Amino acid sequence: MRRWNGWGDEATVVELPVHGEAFLAELIGPGQVLADASLDQVLSQVPASRLPVHPLVSQDAEVRVRHARGQSLPDWLAMRSGEFGVFPDGVALPQTAAQIRELLAWAVQHDVILIPYGGGTSVAGHINPQASDRPVLTLSLAHMSALLEVDDDSLIATFGPGANGPQVESQLRARGYTLGHFPQSWELSTLGGWVASRSSGQQSLRYGRIEQLFAGGKVETFAGTLDIPSFPASAAGPDLREVMMGSEGRFGIISEVKVRITRLAEQENFYAVFMPNWQQALAAIRQLAQARVPLSMLRLSNAIETRTQLALAGHPQQIAWLEKYLTLRGAGDGKCMLTFGVTGNRAQNAASLKQAKRLLKGFGGVFTGTLLGKKWAENRFRFPYLRHGLWAAGYAVDTLETATDWSNVDNLLNKVEASLRDSLAAEGEPVHVFTHLSHVYGEGSSIYTTYVFRPGNSYEAAMARWRRLKHEASQTIADNRGTISHQHGVGRDHAPYLAAEKGELGMAALKALSTHFDPEQRLAPGVLLGQ
Ligand SMILES: Cc1cc2nc3c(=O)[nH]c(=O)nc-3n(C[C@H](O)[C@H](O)[C@H](O)COP(=O)(O)OP(=O)(O)OC[C@H]3O[C@@H](n4cnc5c(N)ncnc54)[C@H](O)[C@@H]3O)c2cc1C
Structure with a gap:
């Protein structure tokens, strides 16, 4: 069963080896263990739902808890402390595009905010409900995970948007194909989520990022259904796939995804x-x-x-x-x-x-x-489980990533590492920082940095430390020609830094698209565009 307060399957446990603990203790001091809240403690805080009854919507408290947070470090601290703050008022699990359209109409009728939810693996605060006068409905695509069609001549497969990594690969492998998209979150993240947040898999060098794999599909919006046909290439104006990739749920709900597949390698x-x-x-x-x-x-x-x-x-x-x-x-x-x-x-x-x-x-x-x-x-796919081993030993771990041209890789990497290492210097707290490059291109590379720090003596202290670390590193990226995200997307956590990259005019264009597809701003307000 999936953990309600951490990563992955409860049956998989990855502990920190004894000498690994000694290694960290020598670098940043002995761990500081904070007490975890129980599921019962959290359930007792879930308020009554403000939604009317609907056959596709669950108001069950545990279902709402399990869809309230993603996997960022603030999410982790919320789940471990039990201080969730806001819960969705309900979780919808449609099985068809028609049911998504029905839920959109229902949301208008009852003045409801909607949060599209794939695998809930966001590490940038994409799917967290915010306090609002309007009730909040999380719309999970988990029941739309089937392989709908394979075009064997063109090597194009059509899936429901909720298919997660294992569901995509097992359905394709049975026919001798692979998608070849393996983000580290592969166990839980979904096709719709990959498209909506411009994901990149570990073997992008061969198979390409989701930008190369996403061939077309359907998006349900408040302005109607957008049908994006697949072409091998097209010069017919701007590409609507590009508009939807990275839209992070703000423009509509992806209800069908066509992907370019490859025959299994020998x-x-x-x-x-x-x-x-x-x-x-x-x-x-x-x-x-x-x-x-x-x-x-x-x-x-x-x-x-x-x-x-x-x-x-x-x-x-x-x-x-x-x-x-x-x-x-x-x-x-x-x-x-x-x-x-x-x-x-x-x-x-x-x-x-x-x-x-x-x-x-x-x-x-x-x-x-x-x-x-x-x-x-x-x-x-086991590394994310180590977060549990580290936490049990009293250490918090987080990652951040960017990309830049080769001429700037070394400079940016050093500056990001230094900003993290020095972030907690005022309180005399060392931070262990290290980096790899894992998506390389002719013109540059992604930079993926991990930082391990001690949470302090309370959850508030841990959150304050994380805020400082995250801000210093994000500002360093924005000031030094890095993109605010190479693969994790913008969500809420990176939204304040997006304008540095897109410019005022670019931000206005994105906002205009969002109001075109969602005039009453019901879809994930605050995500991506910061408002
Ligand atoms: C341990 C770990 C490792 C990770 N490794 C990688 C990695 O290697 N590469 C990488 O790219 N990312 C990685 N991520 C980040 C995350 O997995 C990706 O951003 C992923 O694409 C999110 O997919 P999801 O299905 O979980 O989407 P969610 O987290 O559920 O949602 C992400 C965003 O997409 C929107 N969305 C989801 N489904 C739809 C839909 N059908 N229609 C419209 N909007 C939708 C949501 O509203 C939200 O804004 C990692 C995360 C974790 C926790």
């Missing part, structure tokens, strides 16, 4: 290479991307992330041997771990591997074979 392997230092590593992956070496995944950890990963990996004896071997081969203290994948038929993979190895060797890379790559593939 073979897929992942490998790890240790680069002697950051500058060599950076130059190497830039060349890999610009030479278009056909890799399916590439992830480069900086030296401190590499050290952290090795410390948290368990098996200290084996890690010590590995480190000794790497030092002998020239990858010592400042080494950076690079993981990459090849996906395709055997001949293609052999050629890609040869090309990548030759290029990386030229930059001093030490190739370690498939073992670490296999471990990465096995554990690729």
